[in-house]
Amino acid sequence: MKLGIIGLGHRMNGMLDKFREADPELEVVGLVDANPEKARERLTEEERSTALFHQSVEDLVRSTKPDALAIGTRCDSHAPLAIEAAPFGLPIYLEKPIATSMAQARQLEAAFAKSQSPVLVSFPLRASTLCQRAKQILDQGAVGQVEHLLAVNYVAYGTVYFDSWYRDHSVTQGLFLQKATHDFDYLAFLSGAPITRVAAMSSVGRVFRDTRTKGEHPDPFALYYDEIGTPETGMNEDSSSALLEFGNGARGVYTQVFYGKRSPKRGAAISGSQGLVEFDWYENSVKTTHHRAPFNDVSTVDGADEHFGGDSVLATNFVAMVKDRAPSSAPLAMGLASVYACLAAKESAETGKFLDVRQVGTV
Numbered sequence: 001m002k003l004g005i006i007g008l009g010h011r012m013n014g015m016l017d018k019f020r021e022a023d024p025e026l027e028v029v030g031l032v033d034a035n036p037e038k039a040r041e042r043l044t045e046e047e048r049s050t051a052l053f054h055q056s057v058e059d060l061v062r063s064t065k066p067d068a069l070a071i072g073t074r075c076d077s078h079a080p081l082a083i084e085a086a087p088f089g090l091p092i093y094l095e096k097p098i099a100t101s102m103a104q105a106r107q108l109e110a111a112f113a114k115s116q117s118p119v120l121v122s123f124p125l126r127a128s129t130l131c132q133r134a135k136q137i138l139d140q141g142a143v144g145q146v147e148h149l150l151a152v153n154y155v156a157y158g159t160v161y162f163d164s165w166y167r168d169h170s171v172t173q174g175l176f177l178q179k180a181t182h183d184f185d186y187l188a189f190l191s192g193a194p195i196t197r198v199a200a201m202s203s204v205g206r207v208f209r210d211t212r213t214k215g216e217h218p219d220p221f222a223l224y225y226d227e228i229g230t231p232e233t234g235m236n237e238d239s240s241s242a243l244l245e246f247g248n249g250a251r252g253v254y255t256q257v258f259y260g261k262r263s264p265k266r267g268a269a270i271s272g273s274q275g276l277v278e279f280d281w282y283e284n285s286v287k288t289t290h291h292r293a294p295f296n297d298v299s300t301v302d303g304a305d306e307h308f309g310g311d312s313v314l315a316t317n318f319v320a321m322v323k324d325r326a327p328s329s330a331p332l333a334m335g336l337a338s339v340y341a342c343l344a345a346k347e348s349a350e351t352g353k354f355l356d357v358r359q360v361g362t363v
Contacts, residue, residue, distance in 0.1 A: 001025065001322055004066035004090075006032045006057060006081050008039040011095065012072030015122070016042070018315035019070075023323075030054055030064035032081075034073075057084040068322045071095060075178065076171045079104035082111070082119075089116035091321045093314075096122045097181045097342065098335040100173040102358075105339045109360065112332050120318050120328045121335035124310025125186045125281075127317070129301045131310075134270070134279050134286050135190055137299070142288050143272030146191050149244070149252035151183055151268040158258030161236045162208040162228055169234040176200070176240060176342040176349070179256055183266075184244075184345075185330075185338040187254065190270055193247035194337050199354045200345040202240035204231045207259045242345045281308045336360045 001023045005012060008031055020026050028047050033039040036053045043051055054060040057069070070093040071081050079099040085092055098121055099105035112119065125131055138146065160166055161175060172178045188194050208228065229235035238259060244252035267280030279286040288297040301309075313329070320326035340358040348355045 001319060002027055002029045002064070002067045004028075004030045004032075004060045004064060004069045005039075006060070006069065006071045006085075007073030007077075007095075008033050008042050009072060009074075012070060013042045015070065015072065015093070015311060015315060018311050019319065021312065022315045022319040026319075029066050030060040032057060032060055057081060057088075061085075061088050061090070066090065068092070068318070074165070074171050076100050076173070079108045083108060086111040086115035086117055091318070092117050092119045093318050094119055094121050094332070094335065096335065097177045097339055098332070099339045100171075100177055102343055105336060105343065108332075109336055118321055118328050119332040119335070120314060120321060121330040121332065122314065123182060123185045123330040123334065123338075124307035124314055125182045126189045126310070127313040127329055128281065128308040128310035130279055130281055130284060130286060130308060131186055131189070133299050133301065134268075134277055137277055137286060137288055138190060138270060142275050142277055142290070143270060144274035145272050146248070146250050146270055147272045148250060149187050149191055149246075149268055149270050151187055151252065151254045152265055153179060153183055153254075153256040154260035154263050154265040155179065155256065155258050156261055156264035158260065159208075161258055167228045167236065169229045169236060172236060174202075174234075174240075174346050175237050175256060175258065176202075176242075176345045177339070178236075180240070180242070180254065180345065181335075181338045181342050183254055183256070184341045185334060187244065187252055187268065188246070188334075188337060188341075190268065191246045191248065191250045191252070193250065194359060195244050195252075195341040195344075195357050196247045196359070197245035197354060197356055198242055198341060198344040198348050200240065200242040200348040201352075202237040202349040204235050204237050207238040208236070240345075240349060242348070244341075284308075333360045 028051050030052050032054050068091040069085050072095045239257040241255040264282050269278040275291050276289040284301045286299040317329045344355045344357045
């Protein structure tokens with residue numbers, strides 16, 4: 001497998017390791033990267049002398065003729081680069097968020113409506129063993145019809161969104177798009193329907209104010225700094241929450257918190273008239289409570305690696321897409337559905353309104 005990479009940063013370097021595990025003969029043949037020296041350090045010794053750096057996606061594709069492309073630049077350039085790659089018909093691994101504005105998302109949807117490129121969106125949570133097990137239990141009727149979903153994400157490493165390049169709100173456009181895009185996707189997956197309506201709120205500037213703390217407890221009396229913005233100019237949230245309505249009538253609640261340094265939690269509770277299914281990735285177990293039987297069931301999952309094992313599953317799927325034309329487990333439509341829901345949540349938090357979520361394929 002000959003791979004072309006657009007943006008070989010920390011995240012894509014981790015995925016490259018997973019791609020190599022899935023295909024030990026994989027070769028990086030060309031790259032587009034704003035920091036070629038750093039990117040070259042992440043290649044194998046042989047690739048450092050053979051892989052070519054290019055100024056554009058078109059140059060990379062036409063010069064090196066890769067079998068597939070992987071896009072892992074900073075968030076605000078994912079959509080433009082994917083649009084640039086769309087005409088070539090190559091399989092594409094696309095990092096989330098796949099767009100950071102409605103204009104980008106609609107342009108992306110239009111570009112791939114005419115493209116032959118299969119896309120795998122970086123949604124490892126839906127691919128993780130724990131989430132797949134929860135879905136299996138739900139499909140077996142453990143709760144009956146899904147009526148309600150409650151999800152939380154207490155991000156133990158949340159300071160990264162204020163003491164690294166992620167603090168630039170113009171790049172991330174806030175943490176619904178940066179983080180909740182994962183969670184909205186897996187909630188739609190578990191509910192069996194897309195998110196159709198959102199009401200949201202957020203808290204900004206109450207905890208994170210001063211990027212000079214470099215991960216230590218921020219000074220509550222510090223002023224705001226240009227690097228992280230202000231509530232008026234735009235800045236990442238300390239926390240944010242959303243009420244969700246799904247296309248099948250189910251309802252949901254989601255909350256994400258970015259200052260819980262020693263209290264990581266990420267998971268969901270899905271309920272129906274027959275029971276309750278609960279899981280937390282940090283606990284690696286799924287618990288089923290039966291409403292009409294006097295017992296509970298617990299499924300435990302062996303320890304997993306990055307993104308709770310989902311990265312390895314995505315990598316294996318991507319290699320199969322390239323070599324065997326296997327279907328994508330997280331195609332572009334799923335990425336767009338998540339982005340549209342996140343954009344609605346962002347706008348709702350800014351305006352205080354309930355908002356309908358744009359659906360993929362609508363005019």
